[in-house]
Amino acid sequence: MLRIITQQADVKAELQRICDRTHDEQVLHKEATVREVLQAVKRQGDKAVLHYTDEFDNQILKAEELRVTGSELDAAYQQVSKDLLEAIRLASRQIEAFHRQRVPKSWVHFGDDDIVLGKRYTPVDRAGLYVPGGRASYPSTVLMNAIPAKVAGVPRIVIATPPGAQKAINPAVLVAAQEVGVQEIYRVGGAQAIAALAYGTETIPKVDVITGPGNIYVTLAKKLVYGTVGIDSLAGPSEVLIIADEGANPVHVATDLLAQAEHDPIAAAILLTTDPALAKNVQVAIERQLVDHPRRIDTEKAIAHYGLIVLVESLEAAAELSNEFAPEHLELEVKDPWAVLPNIRHAGAIFLGYSTPEAVGDYLAGPNHTLPTSGAARYASALGVETFLKHSSIIQYSQTALNKVAGAIDALATAEGLPSHADSVKRRIQQDE
Amino acid sequence: MLRIITQQADVKAELQRICDRTHDEQVLHKEATVREVLQAVKRQGDKAVLHYTDEFDNQILKAEELRVTGSELDAAYQQVSKDLLEAIRLASRQIEAFHRQRVPKSWVHFGDDDIVLGKRYTPVDRAGLYVPGGRASYPSTVLMNAIPAKVAGVPRIVIATPPGAQKAINPAVLVAAQEVGVQEIYRVGGAQAIAALAYGTETIPKVDVITGPGNIYVTLAKKLVYGTVGIDSLAGPSEVLIIADEGANPVHVATDLLAQAEHDPIAAAILLTTDPALAKNVQVAIERQLVDHPRRIDTEKAIAHYGLIVLVESLEAAAELSNEFAPEHLELEVKDPWAVLPNIRHAGAIFLGYSTPEAVGDYLAGPNHTLPTSGAARYASALGVETFLKHSSIIQYSQTALNKVAGAIDALATAEGLPSHADSVKRRIQQDE
Numbered sequence: 011m012l013r014i015i016t017q018q019a020d021v022k023a024e025l026q027r028i029c030d031r032t033h034d035e036q037v038l039h040k041e042a043t044v045r046e047v048l049q050a051v052k053r054q055g056d057k058a059v060l061h062y063t064d065e066f067d068n069q070i071l072k073a074e075e076l077r078v079t080g081s082e083l084d085a086a087y088q089q090v091s092k093d094l095l096e097a098i099r100l101a102s103r104q105i106e107a108f109h110r111q112r113v114p115k116s117w118v119h120f121g122d123d124d125i126v127l128g129k130r131y132t133p134v135d136r137a138g139l140y141v142p143g144g145r146a147s148y149p150s151t152v153l154m155n156a157i158p159a160k161v162a163g164v165p166r167i168v169i170a171t172p173p174g175a176q177k178a179i180n181p182a183v184l185v186a187a188q189e190v191g192v193q194e195i196y197r198v199g200g201a202q203a204i205a206a207l208a209y210g211t212e213t214i215p216k217v218d219v220i221t222g223p224g225n226i227y228v229t230l231a232k233k234l235v236y237g238t239v240g241i242d243s244l245a246g247p248s249e250v251l252i253i254a255d256e257g258a259n260p261v262h263v264a265t266d267l268l269a270q271a272e273h274d275p276i277a278a279a280i281l282l283t284t285d286p287a288l289a290k291n292v293q294v295a296i297e298r299q300l301v302d303h304p305r306r307i308d309t310e311k312a313i314a315h316y317g318l319i320v321l322v323e324s325l326e327a328a329a330e331l332s333n334e335f336a337p338e339h340l341e342l343e344v345k346d347p348w349a350v351l352p353n354i355r356h357a358g359a360i361f362l363g364y365s366t367p368e369a370v371g372d373y374l375a376g377p378n379h380t381l382p383t384s385g386a387a388r389y390a391s392a393l394g395v396e397t398f399l400k401h402s403s404i405i406q407y408s409q410t411a412l413n414k415v416a417g418a419i420d421a422l423a424t425a426e427g428l429p430s431h432a433d434s435v436k437r438r439i440q441q442d443e
Numbered sequence: 444m445l446r447i448i449t450q451q452a453d454v455k456a457e458l459q460r461i462c463d464r465t466h467d468e469q470v471l472h473k474e475a476t477v478r479e480v481l482q483a484v485k486r487q488g489d490k491a492v493l494h495y496t497d498e499f500d501n502q503i504l505k506a507e508e509l510r511v512t513g514s515e516l517d518a519a520y521q522q523v524s525k526d527l528l529e530a531i532r533l534a535s536r537q538i539e540a541f542h543r544q545r546v547p548k549s550w551v552h553f554g555d556d557d558i559v560l561g562k563r564y565t566p567v568d569r570a571g572l573y574v575p576g577g578r579a580s581y582p583s584t585v586l587m588n589a590i591p592a593k594v595a596g597v598p599r600i601v602i603a604t605p606p607g608a609q610k611a612i613n614p615a616v617l618v619a620a621q622e623v624g625v626q627e628i629y630r631v632g633g634a635q636a637i638a639a640l641a642y643g644t645e646t647i648p649k650v651d652v653i654t655g656p657g658n659i660y661v662t663l664a665k666k667l668v669y670g671t672v673g674i675d676s677l678a679g680p681s682e683v684l685i686i687a688d689e690g691a692n693p694v695h696v697a698t699d700l701l702a703q704a705e706h707d708p709i710a711a712a713i714l715l716t717t718d719p720a721l722a723k724n725v726q727v728a729i730e731r732q733l734v735d736h737p738r739r740i741d742t743e744k745a746i747a748h749y750g751l752i753v754l755v756e757s758l759e760a761a762a763e764l765s766n767e768f769a770p771e772h773l774e775l776e777v778k779d780p781w782a783v784l785p786n787i788r789h790a791g792a793i794f795l796g797y798s799t800p801e802a803v804g805d806y807l808a809g810p811n812h813t814l815p816t817s818g819a820a821r822y823a824s825a826l827g828v829e830t831f832l833k834h835s836s837i838i839q840y841s842q843t844a845l846n847k848v849a850g851a852i853d854a855l856a857t858a859e860g861l862p863s864h865a866d867s868v869k870r871r872i873q874q875d876e
Contacts, residue, residue: 094858097851108560111552117545126795127541127809132788134822148859182858218822233670237677240822244670265870269863304862340835347839354835355565362559362839367867370840373855374848376560377836389567389651389673391833400824402773402787403810406780406795407803415807418530422806425527425615426581429737430701434800437698 012267012279012296014289014319017327021320025335028278028316029385032246037230044201044230051205056212062202067143069173071197076213078179078195086184098149098186101374105153106190108376109161113395124408129401133163134240136215137398138207139192140222141183143172143199149186150372154379154393155221156190162398167192168215170207172199200224204231208239219398223380242393246384249278249316250368251337251357253328253350256284258343258364260291264299266341266367267292271312272305278316280335282328289319329353336387339368356387413439445700445712445729447722447752450760454753458768461711461749462818465679470663477634477663484638489645495635500576502606504630509646511612511628519617531582531619534807538586539623541809542594546828551837556844561837566596567673569648570831571640572625573655574616576605576632582619583805587812587826588654589623595831600625601648603640605632633657637664641672652831656813675826679817682711682749683801684770684790686761686783689717691776691797693724697732699774699800700725704745705738711749713768715761722752762786769820772801789820846872 015021050058056073064070087095118128139155141147152169159167169187171179177197187195196214198206204224210216220232221242232241250270254263267279283289296313303309322328329350332340336356344350347362354360358381359371372379380393407415416435423431448454483491489506497503520528551561572588574580585602592600602620604612612630620628629647631639637657643649653665654675665674683703687696700712716722729746736742755761762783765773769789777783780795787793791814792804805812813826840848849872856865 090858091854093850093854097854100848100851101855112547112550112562114545119544125808129545129810130784130793135788145860150855150859233666236669237666237819240819259871262867262871265863265867269861269867272861272863299863299866304860309863351563351837355568356833357835359836359838360563362837365842365845365871366838366840367845367871369852369856369864369867370845370848371836371838372864373852375558375838375840377562377838381836382833386670386673387833387835389833392836396829400789400815400820400822402790402820403792403804403814403825404784404795405792405799405804405808405810407799407808409798412798412800412803415533415803417526418533419802419806421524421526421530422534422583423802425523426583427578427737428702428705430698430705430732430742431802431805433732434695434698434702434802438692438695438798438800 012293012313012317012319014293014321016321017323021331022334024318025331028280028318029335031276031278031316037226040226041230044227044234047201048205048231048234051202051211052209059198059202059206059211059214062200063173063198066200067172069177071173071177073213075177076196076198078184078197083184083188083193086181089181090185094182095185098153098189101150102153102157102189104374104376105157106161109158109395113161114399118404123411123414125411126404126406128404130404131399131401134218134398134400136166136168136217137164138217138220139167139169140203140220140224140228141169141171142224143174147171147180147183149182150379151222152183152186153190156187156192158378158393158395159398160190162395164398166215168194168196168217170196170198170203172203173197201227201231204228204235208235221393221397242380242397243382243386243390247276247278248273249337249383250339250341251280251282251332251335252341252343253325253332254281254283254288254343255325255345256288257345258288260288261295262364262367263288263343264292264295267296267317268299268303268309269367269369270339271317272303272309275308275311276316277312279313280317281319282322282331283319284322284325286321289321292319325350326353332357336385338381338383338387341368358382358387358392445726445746445750445752447726447754449754450756454764455767457751458764461713461751462768464709464711464749470659473659474663477660477667480634481638481664481667484635484644485642492631492635492639492644492647495633496606496631499633500605502610504606504610506646508610509629509631511617511630516617516621516626519614522614523618527615528618531586531622534583535586535590535622537807537809538590539594542591542828546594547832556847557841558844559837559839562834563837564832564834567651567831567833569599569601569650570597571650571653572600572602573636573653573657573661574602574604575657576607580604580613580616582615583812584655585616585619586623589620589625591811591826591828592831593623595828597831599648601627601629601650603629603631603636605636606630634660634664637661637668641668654826654830675813675830676815676819676823680709680711681706682770682816683772683774684713684715684765684768685774685776686758686765687714687716687721687776688758688778689721690778691721693721694728695797695800696721696776697725697728700729700750701732701736701742702800702802703772704750705736705742708741708744709749710745712746713750714752715755715764716752717755717758717761719754722754725752758783759786765790769818771814771816771820774801791815791820791825
């Protein structure tokens with residue numbers, strides 16, 4: 011049952027409790043395991059990768075089986091329906107179109123005294139994308155990670171994804187990868203995959219940036235290798251917060267809440283509404299839709315533990331509570347969503363109006379579905395082309411320009427006790443040297 | 444003595460050794476201490492902060508002394524010279540002007556069928572800047588961290604910096620802070636400062652992003668709280684790589700190498716040159732300048748252990764070696780630096796030509812001096828306004844637009860085994876509901 015509380019209750023504490031939910035309490039214990047895996051792969055390369063693939067994924071591979079072959083890639087196309095292929099292609103086109111907008115471009119500015127300043131953007135040399143296996147092996151993950159890397163101009167993009175039974179990889183994942191031009195796919199998952207991508211092995215190349223979601227082992231491994239390589243973010247369990255008024259359809263709102271809850275027993279689904287009737291009707295609709303839900307047990311758990319309906323006094327109050335929570339996904343199911351928008355400060359993605367369910371953005375509207383979770387929207391953004399780009403600052407001073415700032419640099423360098431800093435300018439402006 | 448090797452030697456292994464230098468081998472041991480500090484501050488707030496300030500900084504403070512007072516802020520102006528104040532103001536103006544260029548702006552795109560897509564940029568609510576104490580207490584650190592936060596529009600910016608003898612803070616740091624509008628300064632350093640900013644205490648506010656350099660304890664603490672808050676980067680020891688041709692002045696090149704080495708006994712200073720005479724003359728000039736260098740012992744250590752001159756066959760070969768190293772600072776002391784630039788893929792900041800010593804960028808050219816170290820320029824960039832901004836994706840679909848993509852979303856959601864995702868669209872397009 012999805013609980014209904016009023017704003018008089020301790021809503022902030024409830025939202026904090028939900029925000030603080032994590033995939034696991036025994037993180038420190040698991041971190042020890044992850045450290046061991048990282049060290050072993052760093053030292054022993056493929057040998058350790060194969061060992062842990064046997065231990066954790068129960069698949070006995072040889073090194074030459076790590077890379078998915080050309081014939082497997084070809085065969086995958088026979089295993090997906092025409093409808094799915096076309097959907098992947100539509101999503102791919104729309105995601106690429108969105109990511110091609112406003113890509114940072116290199117620039118230089120020419121100032122007085124022949125000073126040149128600027129930023130020069132370049133892509134990383136190699137990107138490694140992690141695609142989970144099992145129940146969460148999604149073709150959409152491939153599109154949302156590979157397309158920004160491709161738009162950034164990354165010359166070498168590789169995918170790591172764990173082998174399932176009979177060493178197989180989800181054909182929809184293999185098709186999505188090929189549709190966006192990625193052919194280099196390794197059959198490896200978990201912390202051993204992150205280690206292989208961070209340090210390189212005989213078979214798997216060391217990359218510069220690792221992106222993509224994963225279980226707690228993958229996330230811990232990404233945190234530990236951060237600094238050796240770049241990472242996108244530390245993804246936690248998923249969440250949606252819906253702000254709805256009396257015009258919202260309770261059946262639609264209920265389905266949207268369930269679409270979040272069905273991901274994970276600790277997904278969070280929160281409704282803030284000004285309308286008591288809507289609250290009640292959503293509660294009833296959820297119960298009804300849960301009856302024959304194929305993922306009923308896990309979905310019900312999420313709704314019971316991390317689901318909540320809050321009756322709020324106004325849409326302004328709702329926006330303020332939403333800002334406290336900083337949701338990954340925010341739906342504004344209200345008559346005039348653009349009037350609410352200015353009050354929203356922190357949210358990963360914002361879905362406006364009654365006819366924009368989150369699923370549109372999850373799959374194909376174009377913006378990235380890899381979004382900050384667990385309050386990280388207070389400081390972080392969606393995965394994007396920028397994740398795979400970096401810039402170098404450009405600075406050129408002329409002799410005239412240097413002469414003019416020499417005194418100021420001397421004052422600063424002297425105050426900071428760095429004599430050679432001062433000398434590096436002074437020696438250049440002395441005429442007699 | 445600064446060693447000279449030729450490209451025939453195993454240059455790549457040498458560069459790798461230098462790149463892999465770190466502040467400490469016993470990281471795991473220190474991490475245990477840092478974890479303890481983080482936990483204590485999280486649970487006990489000010490009490491733990493004061494305890495560790497006594498233990499690590501040898502300063503006994505009361506909670507009400509944590510915040511620097513208005514009269515201390517005023518008094519700081521009496522303690523800095525007029526020259527230094529003017530230099531801080533010049534640097535501040537130039538850094539702000541650079542950071543105001545090309546700041547990401549919110550945008551929306553109106554597509555067919557009333558689809559609206561876009562990105563909405565907002566600043567973080569609160570930023571915490573760390574400024575080291577002791578020998579590395581620099582006013583330039585304040586400017587380089589606070590100005591991007593200010594340009595991003597962060598409403599509340601606070602500084603944490605450890606107390607020195609008699610609880611004092613470097614007046615140049617206090618002046619620099621006030622010059623860029625930051626008045627909220629806390630007398631706390633080390634891991635306890637990072638913990639206080641990440642979790643909040645009775646006195647010190649919880650922030651959303653923590654930036655700024657620090658020793659190994661600060662860096663470990665930043666890595667551990669990453670995910671609870673955003674961070675800028677994990678700064679390692681500093682480094683410069685200079686590519687020079689026969690036109691470069693050996694005394695200038697030597698001074699630039701020493702300007703790096705004087706930061707830290709494990710700073711790295713590397714010269715790649717096509718000219719054997721230059722190599723020899725730089726080596727001699729370094730010895731000469733070291734004789735009466737005020738930081739001779741540490742600077743000599745850096746030069747001996749992590750200094751290197753490599754004789755290269757061409758500027759193209761130099762660029763390729765530089766890309767392998769991905770230096771924090773790259774000086775192109777060559778006749779036509781713009782001809783070398785296209786071959787450079789990875790560098791934090793690039794200084795072009797004979798009259799652009801790194802010190803120009805360290806202090807006042809405008810670009811940020813907080814740059815990726817230890818090879819991180821392969822995937823990371825300078826601190827910037829973006830560090831304090833994040834965006835929300837904006838998605839609005841009309842009923843017509845939703846109808847058109849319903850089939851594709853159904854195909855994808857069904858393939859991914861997420862029935863409520865499919866239903867959230869199907870229920871909205873059924874006429875009879």
